[in-house]
Amino acid sequence: MVDLQAQYNRLKPEIDSEIAKVIEQSAFINGPAVKTFQSKLEKYLNVKHVIPCANGTDALQVALMALGLKEGDEIITSTFTFIATVEVIALLKLTPVLVDVDLDTFMLIPEQVEAAITDKTKAIIPVHLFGQGADMNQLMSIADKHQLKIVEDAAQAIGSNYQFNNQIQKLGTIGDVGCTSFFPSKNLGCFGDGGACFTNNDELAAQMRMIINHGSEKKYFHKIIGINSRLDTVQAAILNVKLKELNDFNTRRRRAADFYDGALKDHPEIIIPARTQICTHTFHQYTLRIKNGKRDDLQAHLKDQGIPSMVYYPVPLHQQEAFEQFLKKTPNLPNAVLLSKEVLSLPMHTELTNEKLTFITDAILAFFE
Numbered sequence: 569m570v571d572l573q574a575q576y577n578r579l580k581p582e583i584d585s586e587i588a589k590v591i592e593q594s595a596f597i598n599g600p601a602v603k604t605f606q607s608k609l610e611k612y613l614n615v616k617h618v619i620p621c622a623n624g625t626d627a628l629q630v631a632l633m634a635l636g637l638k639e640g641d642e643i644i645t646s647t648f649t650f651i652a653t654v655e656v657i658a659l660l661k662l663t664p665v666l667v668d669v670d671l672d673t674f675m676l677i678p679e680q681v682e683a684a685i686t687d688k689t690k691a692i693i694p695v696h697l698f699g700q701g702a703d704m705n706q707l708m709s710i711a712d713k714h715q716l717k718i719v720e721d722a723a724q725a726i727g728s729n730y731q732f733n734n735q736i737q738k739l740g741t742i743g744d745v746g747c748t749s750f751f752p753s754k755n756l757g758c759f760g761d762g763g764a765c766f767t768n769n770d771e772l773a774a775q776m777r778m779i780i781n782h783g784s785e786k787k788y789f790h791k792i793i794g795i796n797s798r799l800d801t802v803q804a805a806i807l808n809v810k811l812k813e814l815n816d817f818n819t820r821r822r823r824a825a826d827f828y829d830g831a832l833k834d835h836p837e838i839i840i841p842a843r844t845q846i847c848t849h850t851f852h853q854y855t856l857r858i859k860n861g862k863r864d865d866l867q868a869h870l871k872d873q874g875i876p877s878m879v880y881y882p883v884p885l886h887q888q889e890a891f892e893q894f895l896k897k898t899p900n901l902p903n904a905v906l907l908s909k910e911v912l913s914l915p916m917h918t919e920l921t922n923e924k925l926t927f928i929t930d931a932i933l934a935f936f937e
């Protein structure tokens with residue numbers, strides 16, 4: 569699905585030398601590369617504060633902790649996402665309220681978000697799934713109207729440009745807090761776990777900095793209960809090299825997506841991923857919908873040819889056993905259920921050659937013949 573090795577080989581001299589520097593300095597925790605990465609990412613995203621942390625799941629947890637919510641407060645988010653988005657809500661004893669997604673874009677349906685608001689609702693978590701943006705224009709105005717916070721889950725969409733109120737902004741910098749992950753296979757991936765929160769709000773930034781550092785601003789003086797969640801210096805050093813390449817990485821992904829689109833767009837049983845006018849798609853995943861119940865057979869056919877493919881996600885979160893006791897009621901969310909039976913993500917990374925892409929698309933088309 570990804571080719572991290574080929575990407576590393578292209579960047580090897582610079583990455584190796586940056587890692588060696590960290591080891592020589594032996595400043596493994598909060599070393600200089602972390603501060604450098606923080607300010608470089610602030611500049612790249614055009615956001616006031618970046619708070620690096622240990623992984624994307626922690627980033628979401630830290631963002632919710634910083635909002636000062638209380639047990640039972642309701643958080644509205646998508647049922648069609650990676651478990652982390654909803655896991656942290658339940659962990660903090662908040663109540664997840666799961667809403668359906670649009671069949672074409674896989675994003676939260678704003679009208680259904682608004683319909684799910686009660687007097688306990690405190691925040692919305694839009695998930696920018698697969699590299700494209702949720703409808704931030706509508707979601708921000710709903711949040712404004714009902715005085716709700718917005719925490720953007722931008723783990724799959726770092727670098728995507730969104731046209732918000734006629735101004736281009738990076739996804740993750742529009743709501744109160746944005747969260748991302750540097751898991752190796754993400755668009756900006758390190759060599760282990762990593763994550764970050766972003767915000768333009770000084771108070772929230774101070775709060776999040778405290779939370780990731782055991783609730784303290786000054787060593788051994790603890791104001792609140794926090795956690796230990798840091799981005800390793802070695803990972804920051806790797807990310808400093810890779811951040812310079814992020815726009816190129818995303819261009820390479822888009823080029824592969826264009827190839828897939830061209831080869832597959834006219835097939836009656838394949839729906840290619842929709843691209844909205846308002847947001848650049850950075851294709852964390854290239855996800856098809858396969859009609860007429862043929863998805864699993866196609867996947868088996870590709871596997872026989874040595875072509876990997878993945879189902880993101882086979883079970884919507886409102887149907888997961890883990891959430892049974894946390895949901896107010898099990899909702900009826902037919903779009904997500906249908907998508908879980910139709911979606912198929914193809915290999916997507918920065919090193920896909922035309923030769924590989926041709927092999928993959930030929931194998932897909934051959935299946936339908």
Ligand SMILES: *Cc1c(COP(=O)(O)O)cnc(C)c1O
Nearest residue numbers: 623624625650652723724749751
């Ligand atoms: C990857 C991912 C996360 C979690 O990131 P980790 O770094 O793996 O903890 C959260 N939300 C979404 C949508 C993701 O894809």
